[in-house]
Amino acid sequence: MHGPHKWRHRFRAHVSRWTVPREVILDLLSRTSKHISAKEIYASLYRMYPGIGLTTVYRTLDLLVRMGLINKRTFGDGPSRYEFKSEKKNEHHHHFLCTKCGRIIDYSDFIDEELELVKKTEETLAKKHNFKVLDHNIEFYGLCEKCQ
Amino acid sequence: MHGPHKWRHRFRAHVSRWTVPREVILDLLSRTSKHISAKEIYASLYRMYPGIGLTTVYRTLDLLVRMGLINKRTFGDGPSRYEFKSEKKNEHHHHFLCTKCGRIIDYSDFIDEELELVKKTEETLAKKHNFKVLDHNIEFYGLCEKCQ
DNA sequence: ATATATGCAAAGGATTTGCACGGTT
DNA sequence: AACCGTGCAAATCCTTTGCATATAT
Numbered sequence: 641m642h643g644p645h646k647w648r649h650r651f652r653a654h655v656s657r658w659t660v661p662r663e664v665i666l667d668l669l670s671r672t673s674k675h676i677s678a679k680e681i682y683a684s685l686y687r688m689y690p691g692i693g694l695t696t697v698y699r700t701l702d703l704l705v706r707m708g709l710i711n712k713r714t715f716g717d718g719p720s721r722y723e724f725k726s727e728k729k730n731e732h733h734h735h736f737l738c739t740k741c742g743r744i745i746d747y748s749d750f751i752d753e754e755l756e757l758v759k760k761t762e763e764t765l766a767k768k769h770n771f772k773v774l775d776h777n778i779e780f781y782g783l784c785e786k787c788q
Numbered sequence: 789m790h791g792p793h794k795w796r797h798r799f800r801a802h803v804s805r806w807t808v809p810r811e812v813i814l815d816l817l818s819r820t821s822k823h824i825s826a827k828e829i830y831a832s833l834y835r836m837y838p839g840i841g842l843t844t845v846y847r848t849l850d851l852l853v854r855m856g857l858i859n860k861r862t863f864g865d866g867p868s869r870y871e872f873k874s875e876k877k878n879e880h881h882h883h884f885l886c887t888k889c890g891r892i893i894d895y896s897d898f899i900d901e902e903l904e905l906v907k908k909t910e911e912t913l914a915k916k917h918n919f920k921v922l923d924h925n926i927e928f929y930g931l932c933e934k935c936q
Numbered sequence: 937a938t939a940t941a942t943g944c945a946a947a948g949g950a951t952t953t954g955c956a957c958g959g960t961t
Numbered sequence: 962a963a964c965c966g967t968g969c970a971a972a973t974c975c976t977t978t979g980c981a982t983a984t985a986t
Contacts, residue, residue: 656941657940657984659942661941679975694976698976699942714864714865719975720976736917736919745917747909747913749913749916750908757901761897765895768897771886771931771932773928773929775929776926777928778926779925780924780925781923782913782923784917784919803965805961807960807965807966825950826951827950840967840968841968843968843969844966846952
């Protein structure tokens with residue numbers, strides 16, 4: 641019972657309860673543009689909600705992934721990072737990672753061409769190996785401005 | 789002192805010593821087509837070389853990556869996986885991962901188109917953000933034949 | 937009321953580090 | 962001989978699990 645919220649009904653449909661930690665975590669994610677780790681979420685929330693444990697953060701993230709509200713990603717080593725799924729279709733983007741400082745930059749150039757490539761590949765994989773492609777990921781590695 | 793080996797000189801050039809664990813691990817990798825984890829390497833070698841510790845496997849893999857002989861990859865969760873870099877240029881490939889059973893399938897269709905896309909993106913990133921692109925990775929997720 | 941969610945502590949898995957010893961150059 | 966590499970154990974980091982308690986429905 642924490643007021644109406646635009647995601648509340650989705651929890652209901654998912655046979656999951658609408659709790660403070662879930663509301664707060666989802667809210668933070670929806671307002672965060674970058675990829676964020678479980679520990680970062682925990683730390684961000686700590687001042688306002690010191691009662692929310694890291695375990696709950698992990699469990700909530702898991703749930704949100706299963707509900708399809710967020711994406712889970714792993715960049716090289718380091719912890720898994722989570723990102724809110726944008727409702728806007730054209731916010732699709734890919735990543736560039738600096739292998740030296742770890743910086744992650746989103747870019748969305750050539751999305752059209754990428755999608756075309758993706759489509760072709762999907763078709764081929766489907767025919768050749770009988771796979772069902774559901775998602776894809778394209779990333780570039782190299783050195784950012786500062787690290788060259 | 790373990791006989792001549794085609795990689796021995798590269799170790800010398802790298803100011804690194806040519807030891808039994810290094811030779812054996814590199815040999816195994818060069819004969820393995822799939823992505824293999826540190827623990828799997830350790831286990832494979834255990835019967836023949838029970839003296840080689842897991843720590844050495846990790847340190848050797850690290851060295852081989854720095855030498856540019858192998859690639860390190862992380863697929864979703866799970867341990868890092870390593871793959872010998874093929875000398876043949878046209879063995880470049882990408883991956884399809886089954887999100888249910890974890891199976892990884894290599895494919896090399898549309899490599900030409902992918903390379904073109906990569907090239908374009910590299911140029912744009914270089915101009916726009918002053919990045920130096922060194923590598924890339926494209927992967928698809930979905931369900932394999934058995935898991936659909 | 938009842939099933940689900942939470943927090944804490946402990947366990948787990950992957951990888952790294954400290955250190956004395958052993959092997960390569 | 963000098964220095965680098967190795968193995969073992971212990972330490973770390975991220976994530977999951979067990980369990981008693983709190984909370985949403």
